[in-house]
Amino acid sequence: MNEQENKSFVSGSESFSDAENKRRDALDRQYEKALLMWNHDKFKSEVKQSQLMHNFMKDYEGELAASANKKMLDLGCGIGNDVITLRKQGYEATGIDISHSALKLAEKRAAEEGVGGYFVQAAYSNLPYESNTFKVCYSVGGLGGNNLEYLKTSVKEVERVLENNGIFLFNANMVVNEKTLEDQQQGIIRYLEAPLVDKLIEGTSFKVEKFAQSEAEVAGHLLKRSKVVLRKL
Ligand SMILES: C[S@@+](CC[C@H](N)C(=O)[O-])C[C@H]1O[C@@H](n2cnc3c(N)ncnc32)[C@H](O)[C@@H]1O
Numbered sequence: 001m002n003e004q005e006n007k008s009f010v011s012g013s014e015s016f017s018d019a020e021n022k023r024r025d026a027l028d029r030q031y032e033k034a035l036l037m038w039n040h041d042k043f044k045s046e047v048k049q050s051q052l053m054h055n056f057m058k059d060y061e062g063e064l065a066a067s068a069n070k071k072m073l074d075l076g077c078g079i080g081n082d083v084i085t086l087r088k089q090g091y092e093a094t095g096i097d098i099s100h101s102a103l104k105l106a107e108k109r110a111a112e113e114g115v116g117g118y119f120v121q122a123a124y125s126n127l128p129y130e131s132n133t134f135k136v137c138y139s140v141g142g143l144g145g146n147n148l149e150y151l152k153t154s155v156k157e158v159e160r161v162l163e164n165n166g167i168f169l170f171n172a173n174m175v176v177n178e179k180t181l182e183d184q185q186q187g188i189i190r191y192l193e194a195p196l197v198d199k200l201i202e203g204t205s206f207k208v209e210k211f212a213q214s215e216a217e218v219a220g221h222l223l224k225r226s227k228v229v230l231r232k233l
Pocket of ligand 1: 023027050075076077078079081096097098099102122123124125139140141142143145146
């Protein structure tokens with residue numbers, strides 16, 4: 001395991017590409033705006049496990065309990081909800097995110113919850129971990145906003161850091177509106193349907209173990225959701 005794992009978040013920015021630096025700056029600005037709001041008591045957010053991880057932990061309870069490897073990696077951990085919850089449940093969860101501002105808040109919240117900091121600034125394309133480290137890698141809403149080539153590189157990285165028979169779980173939810181449709185036309189992935197998942201795992205040893213998608217109308221907009229479980233064979 002890389003020595004970064006048990007440290008407070010560290011800057012890995014020197015290894016970011018120009019595109020990643022731009023993305024980090026944009027995401028930092030978004031988080032800084034949100035942070036300003038969270039400074040008001042009214043906006044203080046509770047630590048809450050995502051529905052995706054909650055359901056996954058139930059569905060895979062037996063396998064996870066039987067595994068000696070309790071290491072999990074959260075790709076795009078944001079402000080740390082799932083890492084903090086998993087730590088409390090006894091799992092060795094670590095979160096990476098490209099945004100320094102998100103990680104600052106994640107660390108603060110983890111300290112308040114008494115689980116310490118397990119957060120590292122890194123991008124999906126270059127994971128600062130040794131091969132075959134994790135039992136589970138997951139990304140809750142973290143893959144959208146990147147293009148296909150970037151995600152393919154990232155999936156290869158996840159394949160590398162997962163142990164054999166390890167699991168990669170992720171979802172992609174897209175509110176269909178002008179902005180997201182325009183993004184999609186420009187090659188920025190917002191939603192992952194089955195053929196796209198197949199493209200993502202081409203040339204890897206991943207097999208699709210579960211795939212589910214649904215559509216709903218929310219506040220007058222179509223919300224498309226998909227969730228995927230991959231198994232490294
Ligand atoms: C929609 S947020 C989800 C955050 C968190 N998983 C949650 O459920 O609250 C997506 C996160 O992915 C991070 N992210 C996006 N692209 C990234 C990349 N290429 N490398 C690392 N983190 C990235 C963003 O900074 C953001 O925190």
